[in-house]
Amino acid sequence: MKATNDLEWDMPIVLVGLMGAGKSAIGRRLAQRLDLNFIDADTEIESKFGKTVSYIFEHYGEAEFRKQERCIIRQLLHRPPHVMASGGGAFIDPETRHLIRQNSLSIWLRASLDVLHGRVQSRDDRPLLRSGEPRSILAALIGERYPIYALADVVVDSIDGPHDEVVNKVVWAISNHRRLRGLPEGG
Numbered sequence: 001m002k003a004t005n006d007l008e009w010d011m012p013i014v015l016v017g018l019m020g021a022g023k024s025a026i027g028r029r030l031a032q033r034l035d036l037n038f039i040d041a042d043t044e045i046e047s048k049f050g051k052t053v054s055y056i057f058e059h060y061g062e063a064e065f066r067k068q069e070r071c072i073i074r075q076l077l078h079r080p081p082h083v084m085a086s087g088g089g090a091f092i093d094p095e096t097r098h099l100i101r102q103n104s105l106s107i108w109l110r111a112s113l114d115v116l117h118g119r120v121q122s123r124d125d126r127p128l129l130r131s132g133e134p135r136s137i138l139a140a141l142i143g144e145r146y147p148i149y150a151l152a153d154v155v156v157d158s159i160d161g162p163h164d165e166v167v168n169k170v171v172w173a174i175s176n177h178r179r180l181r182g183l184p185e186g187g
Helices: 023-034 041-049 053-060 062-076 094-103 113-120 134-149 163-180
Strands: 013-016 037-040 082-085 105-110 154-157
Touching: 013 023, 023 037, 023 082, 023 163, 037 041, 041 053, 041 062, 041 082, 053 062, 062 082, 062 094, 105 134, 105 163, 113 134, 154 163
Parallel strands: 013 082, 013 105, 037 082, 105 154
Antiparallel strands: none
16 A cells, blocks of 8 residues: 555554553554554444443453453454554553564554643543542553553654644654665555
């Protein structure tokens, strides 16, 4: 597929990171820029089960949710090249992380605590934030998860600013990653 910036891609691109990092917002714009389809893994899970992520967490537990998430991500990774926003905990699960790393280019959208908190504080659809003070929970998640997210193929800082600025950084990072791996930038 030919993108408007002459960057072709032959595998899925999976965005990973904490809730509020911009995986869906950046992912939609990145997919448009690269002329690829966009898939939100959480939306796919909700569609398959007819229940929200919050409902699945609350009624079946996180372990069951992660099992179902892994199954759906496995299926999604076998579709033609696309951009996927994964759930915040998907890459933390060792089996799901292995699937993502083997079948896609993983991009960690890294964001500061202030950016994350600012983006999620007015939303009540984040199951992990319901058990206490959101800023403290996010800080703890940063401590636990950032070393694992750092295993992604590419790291791009998600800033509090125009989404297109972050998309530009992602496109540059993809091109740079391909160049460093000795792959042609245009294919």
